[in-house]
Amino acid sequence: MAKVLAVLSSGYTNEEHNYVTGWWAEELFAPSLELEKKGHMVELASIDGGKPVVDPISLSKEADPTGIYQKQYDSGIADKTTAIVNVKASDYDAIMIVGGHGAMFDLAHNEDLHAVINVVYELGGIVSAVCHGPAPLLYTKTKEGRTLLEGLKVTGYPNDKEPKEVIDLLPFSLEDELSKIGNYHEEKDHDAYVVWGNKQILTGRDPQSAELFGRELAKKLTERELQAEEKGMD
Template sequence: MAKVMAVLSSGYADEENDYVTGWWAEELFEPVLALQEAGHTVGLASPKGGKPVVDPLSLSKEYDPEGKYKKMYDSGIADKTTPIVDVQASDYDAIFIVGGHGAMFDLAHDENLHTIINVVYETGGIVAAVCHGPAPLVYTKLKDGRGILDGLEVTGYPNDMEPEEVRGLLPFSLEDELRKIGSYKAEPDIDQLVVWGNEQILTGRDPKSSPLFGKELAKKLTSREEKEEEKFFK
């Protein structure tokens, strides 16, 4: 059974433009369901700890027509998160960064998060991110100074899917930044797109990719555990 840390934005508000965002419900809950079904455990972290702000749109009828994610949210399972600064990275086999526009604001340049990502990666763990979740990976540097995504195939939320009303409010374009450092994949004809950059880096394109993203992460962790068991019993 692997231990996974899910990282969520604490939330962001622009009162002048009446804009509130945070983490995206589907992008947390679908991977968590897949990981738990495979027998793995998931902890939650955010910059401020406590109850992070969910993007209200992700619980709306438009994006959650059956109320599946609202029901999960209302159950309180995402109400308590550990402050990122208090996370013991060496305790985890993987980290996955939940998307939502909030990740662009408070996760992208969080140095404590960059440190956790590095520890997980350098100890052989998996670093995964979905939708806007790759934002902090753009700015994470390894010990040798290389970017953690440099030269890798990656995906993330495409420019042409960004709502027109928020484009001028975002601090940067995720697609543009990913294109600068890696081989960016959008594949608009594919319903769910996930990309393994290498054996340790997994990215997912958008909310609809969350179920496959979760299954891929769970499958990789299970495979690793099975290989370790085989070594143990040989």
Template structure:
């Protein structure tokens, strides 16, 4: 079984505009369920640790009509996270960054997170992110000075899907920034859309793509484990 680190935003509040955001429920729980089906273990981290703020919209009837993710949230599964600075990155085979607009605020430029991403990547692990989760990957540089996403095929939440309510409230456009450094696609013809930019980089477009994102990550980790076992017994 592989160990995976899921990274969540601690949340962001703009009192002037009555705007509260954080991590998106489906984008944590759907991949976690897929990873656990394959027997992988998921640990949780956030910049400050503790209980991170979930985007309340992600638990609403509109976005969670069956209450599936609300029920998981209320079980307290995401109530305890390790501060990123305390994470031992070498313990993990993969990292996945959970989306939600919160990632644009406190994860995008978090240097401790960038350090963890680098260690996971440099030790051969998988670096992945879904929806707005690629925000910190945009600014993560490898030891050679190259951006971790430079020139790769990627996806993430597209401009055309951003709700009007967040106009002027986000610190940058995810799509615009990704297009500057990578080969961005929104997979507009696909109901669910994920992209392997390399053997180690996986990105997913939106909440609806979260289950597929989780399956892809889980399958890759299982495949890597099987290859390691084959080497061991050869």
């Protein structure tokens, strides 16, 4: 059983524009389900700890037509998170950064999160992020001083899908910044799209890719466990 740390935005509010955002429900619950199906454990963290703010749009009829994510949210499974500063990164086999516009505000430049990401990566763990979740990976630098995503094939939420009413409220364009550092791909012809930048870095494009993203992460973690078992038997 692998342990995965899911990191959520604590939330962001712009009162002047009546704008509230945070983490995206499908991008936590869909991958977590896939991981748990394979016997892996998911634990939650956020910048502030406690109950992080979910983006209300992610629980709307349009985003959650069957109400499956609303039901999971109402169950309280995302009500308690560990503050990222209190996370022991070496306990985890992977980190999964959940999207939602909130990630661009409080996750992107958080140095405590960058440190956790680096420890997981340097110990050989998997660093994964979906939709707007790659935002902090843009600013995470290795001990050699290079950006973690430098030169790698990556994906994330594309410019042409950003709601026009929020574009001017966002601190940066995720696609533009990913394109400056890595080899950005969107793959418009695919309903869901994820990509491995290398054997340790996985990114997913959007909410529609969340389930596939979870399956890919679960598959890789299971493969790693089997390889470790086989090596131990030698």
